[in-house]
Amino acid sequence: MALNAVTTHKLRSALTLLGVMVGVFSIIVVMTAMRVLQSNIESSLADLGANTFAIQKWPAVYFGGPDGFEKFWRRKPLTMYHYNLLREKATLAKNIGVEGDLWAGEVSSKYGRTPPNVPLMGAAPGNFPAKNWEIDQGRALLQSDIDSLRDVCVIAAKLSEALFPYGSPVGEKIKLDGINYTVVGVLKGHGLSMGGNQDNFAVIPMTTGLTRYGRAWWSWTLLIQANGSGDAYQDTVEQVRGILRAARKVPAWKDDDFEVFSNDSLISQFQQFTFSVRIGVLVVSSIALLAAGIGIMNIMLVSVTERTREIGIRRAIGAKKRNIMTQFIMEAIVLCEVGGLAGVALGVAGGNVAAYFFKVPPIIPFDWIAIGLGICSLVGIIFGTYPAVKAANLDPIESLRYE
Amino acid sequence: MRIATELREGLVISLSALRANKLRSALTTLGIVVGIVTVTLMGTAIQGLNGAFKKSISSLGSDVLYVQRMGWFINTYEEWIRAQRRKEITIDQVKALSKQLTLAKAVAPVAQGRSPARYKNRSSGAVFIIGTTEDFLQLSGVSVGEGRFFTEGESDGGRPVVVIGSQVATNLFQKEVPVGKTLKLGGVGLEVVGVLESQGRFLGAFSMDNMVIIPYRKFTGNFRGRPDYEIRIKAVSVDKMPDLEEEVRGLLRKIRHVHAGLEDDFAINKQEQFLETFHKVGGTIASVGLFITGLSLFVGGIGIMNIMFVSVAERTREIGIRKAIGAKRRTILIQFLTEAAAICLLGGLIGIAIAWPITMVIDRFLPSQLSISIMSIAIGVSLVTGVISGFFPAWRAARMNPVDALRSE
Numbered sequence: 174m175a176l177n178a179v180t181t182h183k184l185r186s187a188l189t190l191l192g193v194m195v196g197v198f199s200i201i202v203v204m205t206a207m208r209v210l211q212s213n214i215e216s217s218l219a220d221l222g223a224n225t226f227a228i229q230k231w232p233a234v235y236f237g238g239p240d241g242f243e244k245f246w247r248r249k250p251l252t253m254y255h256y257n258l259l260r261e262k263a264t265l266a267k268n269i270g271v272e273g274d275l276w277a278g279e280v281s282s283k284y285g286r287t288p289p290n291v292p293l294m295g296a297a298p299g300n301f302p303a304k305n306w307e308i309d310q311g312r313a314l315l316q317s318d319i320d321s322l323r324d325v326c327v328i329a330a331k332l333s334e335a336l337f338p339y340g341s342p343v344g345e346k347i348k349l350d351g352i353n354y355t356v357v358g359v360l361k362g363h364g365l366s367m368g369g370n371q372d373n374f375a376v377i378p379m380t381t382g383l384t385r386y387g388r389a390w391w392s393w394t395l396l397i398q399a400n401g402s403g404d405a406y407q408d409t410v411e412q413v414r415g416i417l418r419a420a421r422k423v424p425a426w427k428d429d430d431f432e433v434f435s436n437d438s439l440i441s442q443f444q445q446f447t448f449s450v451r452i453g454v455l456v457v458s459s460i461a462l463l464a465a466g467i468g469i470m471n472i473m474l475v476s477v478t479e480r481t482r483e484i485g486i487r488r489a490i491g492a493k494k495r496n497i498m499t500q501f502i503m504e505a506i507v508l509c510e511v512g513g514l515a516g517v518a519l520g521v522a523g524g525n526v527a528a529y530f531f532k533v534p535p536i537i538p539f540d541w542i543a544i545g546l547g548i549c550s551l552v553g554i555i556f557g558t559y560p561a562v563k564a565a566n567l568d569p570i571e572s573l574r575y576e
Numbered sequence: 577m578r579i580a581t582e583l584r585e586g587l588v589i590s591l592s593a594l595r596a597n598k599l600r601s602a603l604t605t606l607g608i609v610v611g612i613v614t615v616t617l618m619g620t621a622i623q624g625l626n627g628a629f630k631k632s633i634s635s636l637g638s639d640v641l642y643v644q645r646m647g648w649f650i651n652t653y654e655e656w657i658r659a660q661r662r663k664e665i666t667i668d669q670v671k672a673l674s675k676q677l678t679l680a681k682a683v684a685p686v687a688q689g690r691s692p693a694r695y696k697n698r699s700s701g702a703v704f705i706i707g708t709t710e711d712f713l714q715l716s717g718v719s720v721g722e723g724r725f726f727t728e729g730e731s732d733g734g735r736p737v738v739v740i741g742s743q744v745a746t747n748l749f750q751k752e753v754p755v756g757k758t759l760k761l762g763g764v765g766l767e768v769v770g771v772l773e774s775q776g777r778f779l780g781a782f783s784m785d786n787m788v789i790i791p792y793r794k795f796t797g798n799f800r801g802r803p804d805y806e807i808r809i810k811a812v813s814v815d816k817m818p819d820l821e822e823e824v825r826g827l828l829r830k831i832r833h834v835h836a837g838l839e840d841d842f843a844i845n846k847q848e849q850f851l852e853t854f855h856k857v858g859g860t861i862a863s864v865g866l867f868i869t870g871l872s873l874f875v876g877g878i879g880i881m882n883i884m885f886v887s888v889a890e891r892t893r894e895i896g897i898r899k900a901i902g903a904k905r906r907t908i909l910i911q912f913l914t915e916a917a918a919i920c921l922l923g924g925l926i927g928i929a930i931a932w933p934i935t936m937v938i939d940r941f942l943p944s945q946l947s948i949s950i951m952s953i954a955i956g957v958s959l960v961t962g963v964i965s966g967f968f969p970a971w972r973a974a975r976m977n978p979v980d981a982l983r984s985e
Contacts, residue, residue: 460614
């Protein structure tokens with residue numbers, strides 16, 4: 174019966190639907206776009222391997238004035254000394270690595286050159302498992318490369334393609350910052366989905382890098398991979414913290430003078446920072462749905478007035494108040510749901526335009542679709558109730574007599 | 577004359593129609609009110625942000641260049657790594673540059689540091705230290721409130737004098753007169769010769785009053801021997817800025833021995849960069865915000881259109897009668913358009929009345945005011961919404977065949 178009423182007034186229903194559709198669209202499009210942005214940032218934050226955590230002097234995400242900044246600035250750097258110390262003492266760790274950005278610029282080989290935006294990183298053998306770097310050709314860096322400061326490098330997939338378009342780069346030489354390095358290995362690509370220049374870098378032994386780019390105050394990132402998740406992971410974190418606190422002479426009552434973070438902690442930190450933004454955006458975008466709800470109520474009231482006679486007849490032949498009420502609320506909900514579905518479809522499509530721009534895979538936020546449709550029914554119920562109550566309370570005799 | 581009469585008549589009829597369906601009119605208006613309130617608030621917030629930003633960066637000065645090792649806006653990580661490896665700007669380079677510049681009114685080296693300050697038993701957390709010359713006064717927006725700035729002699733001689741920011745003055749000296757007293761900056765005794773006037777916060781985060789200014793010679797003597805200087809250069813006039821920038825670039829490349837073909841190993845920063853970045857980011861935020869809030873106004877407009885269609889359908893007979901006794905299409909059109917516009921205008925006015933107290937609340941967090949321009953835009957937008965969404969129903973009413981209309985139930 175509800176559907177029947179909706180179809181008899183095509184134009185009126187279409188306009189009401191349009192209102193709900195725009196309301197739902199505004200929620201879904203914003204939430205999809207936010208989700209896309211979020212997954213874009215998260216995928217670039219989360220580049221650590223399984224059960225791996227990183228230790229840095231600086232926090233990964235920092236929002237605050239320069240006054241709080243000083244606390245981090247005063248910290249002593251994390252150096253190769255700490256790396257060697259951990260290798261010696263951290264018995265629970267499976268792999269230990271050290272990473273530092275040394276330089277960025279143009280890389281050239283006999284066959285090609287790149288734009289001047291290729292980062293050069295210093296690393297240790299432990300970085301390869303800790304950062305999920307898989308070897309495609311050749312080999313990874315070895316401890317002997319580190320110990321004897323060899324001029325060797327491992328290059329990422331995209332860089333390898335740019336420099337050696339025709340054959341295998343292993344054994345060839347590349348030039349970075351005027352110095353020749355022998356390529357010993359090529360990393361597997363992660364694909365474009367990770368965005369940006371993920372597969373565009375070169376790695377040399379950290380010790381080799383230090384001889385050329387070392388600065389006393391530079392601080393490096395330590396990477397530690399635990400033997401397993403859960404307790405094994407927690408134990409490893411505690412052991413490493415203990416070693417570093419002792420080495421850096423942090424008194425027992427003071428906080429760590431370094432930051433420990435993992436993929437999960439990075440992502441949860443990021444979500445905390447963006448929580449209030451998301452709530453604000455949700456509120457602003459729901460206002461359109463409120464306006465749509467008012468429109469529904471208005472049209473339902475009109476519908477009740479117009480069908481006064483029909484209601485009178487139904488009451489006269491035995492329909493209960495409850496039946497009349499259900500009929501009108503159902504009509505409102507049907508209107509809302511159909512509009513809501515259309516809005517969801519449009520919103521997901523619109524939000525994924527952002528995904529197209531950021532070159533990340535499209536996202537369908539099922540939870541927000543459910544929430545959006547839920548809010549829709551809620552709007553239908555809330556704004557349909559008053560007209561329905563009004564219809565149900567009509568005096569059957571009066572309404573039969575109505576015009 | 578005819579049109580005026582028709583307008584007046586349309587207005588009378590539409591007002592009485594609105595009064596006849598009070599609940600319906602109220603709900604329709606409410607839809608528009610919601611839309612107008614959100615759009616107005618969004619507009620006010622955007623305007624407030626804009627204003628706060630412009631006020632904040634005006635202290636940078638539109639005729640001052642900030643030559644630094646690093647650019648203010650570094651877009652990629654690779655760029656940052658490369659900039660990180662540039663050599664420091666030394667005092668000899670500053671001196672060589674200031675000797676050769678022809679388009680500059682004033683040049684000052686600025687070295688920066690941080691240190692806690694003490695006076696008697698009171699101490700403040702780390703204050704921002706600026707080591708510079710007497711020319712600094714001309715180059716930055718600061719002005720001296722009490723006492724004086726240090727002189728050329730004091731600057732060149734590295735005398736133990738200090739000019740303090742207003743926040744430092746109130747924190748350390750409270751009710752005492754600071755000028756003539758000696759404070760300790762990281763263990764170094766310095767005589768206060770002047771107190772700066774309050775400058776507020778930069779971009780709402782960084783207080784510019786929590787700083788002290790000392791002669792650069794004193795800075796290199798007691799705080800950091802070879803700091804990375806920033807060079808502030810004021811142009812003789814604003815229109816000479818591009819020329820000055822080129823002159824600085826050419827001279828500094830020569831002074832820092834940058835080979836032809838290599839990129840600059842320094843960055844020339846200016847206020848405009850802030851404006852550009854802000855317009856890019858702020859423009860996106862503003863358009864997204866207005867789009868989202870505009871959607872609710874759009875929904876309100878749809879509600880009006882819907883109700884107007886109902887209203888036209890209900891009054892088919894009335895329209896038929898009016899047409900039969902000689903009303904023109906235009907008259908009917910105007911009648912319904914006026915009805916829609918009246919609803920919207922009323923909605924717009926109520927919307928502004930609601931938005932006004934809310935802006936006062938916002939004002940506490942972000943200086944913002946409901947400006948006349950936003951108010952008139954809101955009213956204009958509501959009127960346009962009414963006319964647009966009222967047009968189709970009105971058009972349908974106007975085109976009705978009087979015979980059919982009269983026959984309808």
